[in-house]
Amino acid sequence: MPIFSTENLRTVALVGHGGSGKTTLAEGILAKAGMIITCGSVERGTTVCDSDPLEKAVQHSLRAACTHFEADNENGQEVRVHMIDTPGYPDFVGQALGALDAVKTAAIVVDATAGIQLMTRRMMDWAKERNLNRMIIVNKIDAEHLDLPRLVEELREAFGQEVMPINLPANNGARVIDCFSKDEGEADFMSVPEVHRAFIEQVVEVDDAAMEKYLEEGEADPSTLHAPLTQALREGHIIPICFVSGKTGAGVDDLINVMVRHLPNPSEANAPLFTDENGNDVELKSDPELPLVAHVFKVVNDPYVGKVGVFRIHQGTLRRDDQLFVNDNKKPIKVSHPMILQGKETTEVRELVPGDIGVIAKVDELVFDSVIHASHEHDNIKMKPLSFPKPMFGLAISPARRGDEGRLSDILHKLLSEDPTLELEHDTTLNETVLRGLSAQHLRSVLERMAAQFKLEVNTRTPRIPYRETIAQGAEGHARHKKQTGGAGQFGEVYLRIEPRERGAGFEFVDEVKGGAIPYNFIPAVEKGVRDALDTGYVAGYPIHDVRVVVYDGKSHPVDSKEVAFVSAGRKAMLDALSKAKPTILEPIVDVEIVAPDSAMGDITGDLASRRGQVTGTANMAGGMMIISGTVPLSELDGYAARLNAITQGAGSYSMELAGYAPVPMQRQVELASNYHRKDEDE
Structure with a gap:
């Protein structure tokens, strides 16, 4: 295996919406570069990238897959390109996002028949956030009834005038014309000389010397523009569009040339974060x-x-x-x-x-x-942390067979070490283990893998909603814990005040005790009691958030004061303050993005309204599809996947992210509180 210098390495992630043809395109690239004899098929389960049995079964990528190929650059030097094929559906975005930190270029693959889709926009934004070079690959140019001129307009409208073709399809998508190195040829649309000139002018704008020379001579030799081009890519001043067909191979040679000749090597790209x-x-x-x-x-x-x-x-x-x-x-x-x-x-x-x-x-x-x-x-x-979506879809899980609790715990922690969009919670009150992911499909794939790979079957059920509690106003609290049992007694007295903090600010504990009224070594015990009260809630047993607690006075006894006494006094003082602070229950609110046929918009918005949701925006997509954005309480989304499937005849999908918390309606608060028994005294 030859060793390549850093100057002769490139790193590219194929990202974009599910079904845009990334895996098929990767096969075409590997075959054209001579890394495989013939292209595999997603449908037959024979591709290099979708090698997992579950991927073969569902016929789309579930994990990022690493590949590489070699090709000569313009100087005849062999260049190795590390290429990562990523999942395209929002359910598995954790794998796609993770791959961004491994590459210097994000190649956003767009289905020419579908246009800009949900993950097209998201991956463009995330790639920009990570300071990556960006390029757009318009795939499936062999398809019939395409409107590629309109698609180019839509891409430029959505992502800026920096988006420019570097090549153009010709012969009805049977081949592609290089518009950077050449200024002649007959394309299916647009003028090759005009595209060539516009691209060159965009490149030289970042380099004063190159711009001056271009203005003087009226032209520029593309072979001398590597440095300005890499700078333009690095700064996001240019986002080239490449046209290909992963299925027929049209444009794949040109795409390989763009990767090895024009993309920045690691030392030319932006520094890692x-x-x-x-x-x-x-x-x-x-x-x-x-x-x-x-x-x-x-x-x-x-x-x-x-x-x-x-x-x-x-x-x-x-x-x-x-x-x-x-x-x-x-x-x-x-x-x-x-x-x-x-x-x-x-x-x-x-x-x-x-x-x-x-x-x-x-x-x-x-x-x-x-x-x-x-x-x-x-x-x-x-x-620097990636902006992963918050996993909100949960399932309470338990082993199907008694005695497998230890195995379940081990396997879950292995899976969490792999997937940053999985979370595990354990509710000690209900003795409930909850696995959270991005969607029902996301968790279904995890459970199928547990069964197939680790031979572990589990039972699942809907978990309880992760409500929270908070306070609406400040209040004072006081408690004295005194216990005499014949021998050494227990004594501790605490005065504190509480005040609400901004939503999301968390818990703050402040010690303002003067003169040793509470010895400093007992302050941690007071804080423990306070935290115990917050963890067990006041209204309905849900954790209390966003509270500032100030302990300012108290009393101790030289013999009877001990840690357990101040834990109890701190807890009781906190409960006393909470009773006067207008405690309330908060429910999680999620942002939802629904992709569906535009004909279903009325039914979808009506259904959201019935779930106490609000529509915050809409955006048209190609092919009669649209994106509907909104907010809705998480508790109202139980069974929503099935409902959306019924409304759209299977053509709709949705994703959600935590937006924040808001007070529940009073009727719901009464219902939740009625089932809770608070331990006001030590029991």
Whole structure:
């Protein structure tokens, strides 16, 4: 396996909406580059990228898949492109988002027959947020009844005038004309000379010398514009459109040329977004001689191989048998067999340099977002957090077979180490374990994997809604805990006041006790009692949020005061204050985005209104589809997937993210409170 220098590496993620043809396009690229003999088929389950049995069954990607290919650049040098195929449906966006931190270019694939879709917009925004070069690949140009001129207009309207074709389809989509290097040819639409001139002018705008030369001579040699082009890509000043057909292969050669000749190498692209423990930016360089820093963007728990970590090298060189560190762990790990991936197949390599994507196995310390490094100076650095959607769809789960509780816990924690859009909660009151994900389909795939890969069956049911409580006004609280049992007694007295904080501000505990009225060593016990009261709620047993608690006075006894007394006094004083602070129940409110035929808009908006929802916006899409945005209480979405399916005859889908919390209607608060028995005294 040849070793490539950083200058001859490129990293690209194929992202975009489900069904846009990313996996088929990846097959076409790999075949054209000679990495596979013939293209596999998604329908037959024979593609390089969709190698998981569940992916073959559902016929779409569930996980990010790493591949690579080699091709010559304009100087005849061989360039390796690490290419990641990502899932396109919102249910599995965690895998697509994670892949963004492994690449320097996000290639947003757009279905020419469907146009701009939900994940087209989202991935463009997320790629911009991560400072990535962006390009758009219009796929399926072989399809009939296309309106490509209109699609180009829509792309420019949606994402800015920086969006410009770098090539154009010709012969009814049978081939593609390069409009950057050439200014002649007959395209299916638009003028090749005009597109060439517009693209060149957009590129030279970022470079004063190139602009001056262009204005003087009236033309520019494209072969001299690599530096301005990479700068324009890096700054988002240009977003090239490439036209292809992953199915027929039209334009695939041209797409490969764009990737190897025009995309920035790791040292030319924007720096990775690392920060230290204080949130300050950390500068890393794509220098193979500096201490190694690599970032884990994907983890897989294989029942046979163990834990597998896929990473991108940002600085330094990783060599076979290196001793490295994971996060702030002081115990080193040994990298015995560094490898690169081609789908599920691995090839061992001697070393990996900045820009390489590699994999190591049997390292239990690795989780998603881990940082692998060679120097302790990097113990506390991390990648700037991604804006993952909050997992809101939940299922209460329990093992189907008694005695499997331990296995269930182990497997769940393995799955959580892989997927940043999964969360696990345990309600001690109800003894309920809740697995939360992005949608019913997301959790269904997790449960199917548990059964198929880990041989564990579980029972599921709808969990209770994660309500919260808060207070509407400030109040004072006081309690004295005194207990005499014949021997040593218990004594503690606490005065405190509470006040509401802004929604989402959290809990704040302040010690304003003067003169040792409560000895300082008992203040943590008071805080524990306060937290106990907050955790168990006041109105209906839900955790209380966004409260500031100030302990300002109290009394102690030189003999009888002890920690347990001040825990109890703190709890009772808190309950006393809560009783006067107008406590109320809050319910989670979610933002929903519904994609559906425009003919169903009236039924959908009416249904949302019946669920106490509000429509906040609409946007038209190609093909008679539209996006309906709104807010709705989470409790009202039980059974919504089935209802939407019925309204749209299976053509609709939706995603949701937590928007915040709001007070529940009074009638609902009374219902929730009626089932709660508060322990006002120690029981």
